[in-house]
Amino acid sequence: MEDGVFTVGIDLGGTKLLACLIDENWEVKEVMKKKTKPDQGPEAVVDRVVDVVKTLIEKSGQSRDRLKAIGIGVPGTVDSAAGTVIYAPNMPGWSQIAIGAMLHDRFAFPVTVDNDVNMGLLGEYHFGAARGYNYVVGVFVGTGIGGGLIMDGKLVHGANNLAGEFGHMVIQRKANSRECGCGNRGCLEAYAGRKSIVQKIASRARDGYTSMFKDIDFNTLTSNKLNNALIQKDRLVTKTIKTACQDIGVGIASLLNILDPEVVVLGGGIIEAMSDFMMPLIHQAVKNHTLSYDTRKTQIVLSQLGDYAIALGAASYAFSQSQTLSPSRHL
Amino acid sequence: MEDGVFTVGIDLGGTKLLACLIDENWEVKEVMKKKTKPDQGPEAVVDRVVDVVKTLIEKSGQSRDRLKAIGIGVPGTVDSAAGTVIYAPNMPGWSQIAIGAMLHDRFAFPVTVDNDVNMGLLGEYHFGAARGYNYVVGVFVGTGIGGGLIMDGKLVHGANNLAGEFGHMVIQRKANSRECGCGNRGCLEAYAGRKSIVQKIASRARDGYTSMFKDIDFNTLTSNKLNNALIQKDRLVTKTIKTACQDIGVGIASLLNILDPEVVVLGGGIIEAMSDFMMPLIHQAVKNHTLSYDTRKTQIVLSQLGDYAIALGAASYAFSQSQTLSPSRHL
Numbered sequence: 001m002e003d004g005v006f007t008v009g010i011d012l013g014g015t016k017l018l019a020c021l022i023d024e025n026w027e028v029k030e031v032m033k034k035k036t037k038p039d040q041g042p043e044a045v046v047d048r049v050v051d052v053v054k055t056l057i058e059k060s061g062q063s064r065d066r067l068k069a070i071g072i073g074v075p076g077t078v079d080s081a082a083g084t085v086i087y088a089p090n091m092p093g094w095s096q097i098a099i100g101a102m103l104h105d106r107f108a109f110p111v112t113v114d115n116d117v118n119m120g121l122l123g124e125y126h127f128g129a130a131r132g133y134n135y136v137v138g139v140f141v142g143t144g145i146g147g148g149l150i151m152d153g154k155l156v157h158g159a160n161n162l163a164g165e166f167g168h169m170v171i172q173r174k175a176n177s178r179e180c181g182c183g184n185r186g187c188l189e190a191y192a193g194r195k196s197i198v199q200k201i202a203s204r205a206r207d208g209y210t211s212m213f214k215d216i217d218f219n220t221l222t223s224n225k226l227n228n229a230l231i232q233k234d235r236l237v238t239k240t241i242k243t244a245c246q247d248i249g250v251g252i253a254s255l256l257n258i259l260d261p262e263v264v265v266l267g268g269g270i271i272e273a274m275s276d277f278m279m280p281l282i283h284q285a286v287k288n289h290t291l292s293y294d295t296r297k298t299q300i301v302l303s304q305l306g307d308y309a310i311a312l313g314a315a316s317y318a319f320s321q322s323q324t325l326s327p328s329r330h331l
Numbered sequence: 332m333e334d335g336v337f338t339v340g341i342d343l344g345g346t347k348l349l350a351c352l353i354d355e356n357w358e359v360k361e362v363m364k365k366k367t368k369p370d371q372g373p374e375a376v377v378d379r380v381v382d383v384v385k386t387l388i389e390k391s392g393q394s395r396d397r398l399k400a401i402g403i404g405v406p407g408t409v410d411s412a413a414g415t416v417i418y419a420p421n422m423p424g425w426s427q428i429a430i431g432a433m434l435h436d437r438f439a440f441p442v443t444v445d446n447d448v449n450m451g452l453l454g455e456y457h458f459g460a461a462r463g464y465n466y467v468v469g470v471f472v473g474t475g476i477g478g479g480l481i482m483d484g485k486l487v488h489g490a491n492n493l494a495g496e497f498g499h500m501v502i503q504r505k506a507n508s509r510e511c512g513c514g515n516r517g518c519l520e521a522y523a524g525r526k527s528i529v530q531k532i533a534s535r536a537r538d539g540y541t542s543m544f545k546d547i548d549f550n551t552l553t554s555n556k557l558n559n560a561l562i563q564k565d566r567l568v569t570k571t572i573k574t575a576c577q578d579i580g581v582g583i584a585s586l587l588n589i590l591d592p593e594v595v596v597l598g599g600g601i602i603e604a605m606s607d608f609m610m611p612l613i614h615q616a617v618k619n620h621t622l623s624y625d626t627r628k629t630q631i632v633l634s635q636l637g638d639y640a641i642a643l644g645a646a647s648y649a650f651s652q653s654q655t656l657s658p659s660r661h662l
Contacts, residue, residue: 077623135490149590151482158591159466160627168622169585171504173578184620186581247504250517254500258589259480260489289515291499292408296491 005068009315014090019052020311030060038091046102069110071318073119073310083113112321116310121148123313128304129265137261140268145189188251192244211236223273249285256290267303336399340646343405345421350383351642361391369422377433400441402649404450404641414444443652447641452479454644455596459635468592471599476520519582523575542567554604580616587621598634
């Protein structure tokens with residue numbers, strides 16, 4: 001394998017860096033994690049990324065000059081053509097940061113930069129739940145709700161790098177509908193992201209609704225704790241998650257009516273932690289709100305890759321983008 | 332011009348057939364209208380289409396063997412690859428009708444068959460308001476609400492020929508939201524299509540709301556009569572249309588958040604009749620519900636072609652599809 005080329009993919013998270021190295025057969029050869037420490041500023045984070053790439057290459061026993069490209073997924077708005085992070089809300093100081101150029105200065109290899117959600121979807125497309133499809137919608141429910149779109153095998157970035165913001169489709173257009181973090185009202189994310197779910201549970205618990213979560217600190221309410229409450233049949237949590245499934249299903253139905261994809265991949269912390277409970281309920285809600293649902297062949301599937309989806313997608317994107325001058329089976 | 336080739340485009344409406352003939356420079360050489368008489372059944376309608384094509388060619392002075400292809404837009408669900416009308420709700424007996432093959436039998440020229448809304452959008456893309464863009468969303472508000480999507484210069488049909496059903500995105504997800512003709516609840520069309528607008532006006536008039544439309548037959552309430560009422564500042568009509576603009580704007584905002592196109596073309600009978608009143612209100616509602624609206628370069632424009640949009644789109648589609656074996660600037 002010394003003669004082959006390879007890429008490195010990086011998931012630049014607000015808390016941790018996850019990285020992987022894949023060879024030219026797109027086999028995963030090495031993975032690793034490191035803390036991001038975003039409070040130390042963009043320059044320091046780039047140093048840490050450089051360390052990760054070097055360590056990963058060393059550990060894999062590859063020769064550094066066989067590195068073909070580096071791909072990185074960033075939690076924020078990205079101008080992927082320019083390789084610039086426009087804005088990353090959870091990373092202090094990350095506004096208009098030319099991370100592509102900064103990394104290219106250190107390595108002299110091509111660097112692809114994209115949104116973390118897009119890279120996660122691409123991971124599922126190349127390695128996971130969306131393999132074999134060409135027209136894919138991804139919906140990821142975590143703290144917020146993100147999404148991505150692959151059409152004819154290509155990521156859709158949109159005219160302003162803002163395609164796939166599924167969390168901000170409006171599912172409740174009344175003037176008094178729930179306020180969203182984006183400043184608007186009635187967005188899907190304001191109803192069914194983890195932040196909103198926890199807020200609803202907290203407010204109902206304060207109102208005296210019986211629940212095992214009556215006296216806890218709601219900042220510590222993780223997806224896994226919610227799942228435990230579901231398993232123990234906590235009434236408040238069950239009711240709240242059921243409503244979230246209804247809202248997510250309505251949103252996905254709108255996506256089917258608008259886009260008519262071959263497959264919808266569902267992922268993110270909330271869905272992955274409670275998939276047994278949520279997937280059938282979401283499926284039913286999609287059925288109830290999609291035009292001619294029964295005549296469609298569209299699949300609704302659970303993501304498969306877990307933690308390394310973004311790093312894997314970034315590594316594969318680096319490969320396919322570095323091959324755009326020659327025909328490629330991948331993109 | 333006798334040496335050039337040409338195509339014929341047909342808008343097969345529930346009431347009338349509109350047809351046009353365009354030359355190889357995509358210049359419109361001839362147009363004509365004829366009644367559809369859909370109650371006489373599919374075979375009779377195809378006979379009438381054949382008559383229109385023959386008359387149009389005669390009138391234009393072309394030689395019939397220079398006809399390159401025929402394009403037809405049909406008001407219903409179409410399997411465009413097969414040339415089959417799957418279902419056309421306003422045309423009795425039009426279920427699984429292989430109109431492409433039927434016309435091809437008569438002329439021995441290629442026939443393209445597609446949805447009327449897609450063809451109207453393609454008309455605006457090639458000849459009208461969306462010229463010069465490559466990533467286009469069309470929203471058409473008539474009796475119902477239809478739509479279409481052009482990405483990378485190509486019509487998006489979806490995995491099941493159901494892409495672009497923007498009227499059925501859910502804008503109100505409550506259990507008691509308005510019922511839609513599709514059988515679901517809360518669809519945009521149930522709030523802002525002409526049928527719903529007229530129902531709302533009728534029900535409020537019955538409840539004693541002051542209006543010039545208190546005692547009329549609401550089946551006769553056309554888009555132009557609504558516009559007259561607006562001009563005369565009828566309170567009920569003004570209020571109802573304002574709310575419809577809010578609903579349409581919310582729907583378009585969701586489309587921007589999902590797709591991030593370069594341009595949105597707005598058309599259809601309702602919008603075209605009341606564009607001066609509606610366009611600014613819709614624009615404001617889009618602004619209020621779109622993520623990072625101010626950073627986008629997306630345009631929201633009024634359709635330009637009026638009655639012949641569908642026939643023109645169908646004629647251009649016939650040209651571009653008949654050229655798919657050779658490189659084409661059009662598709």
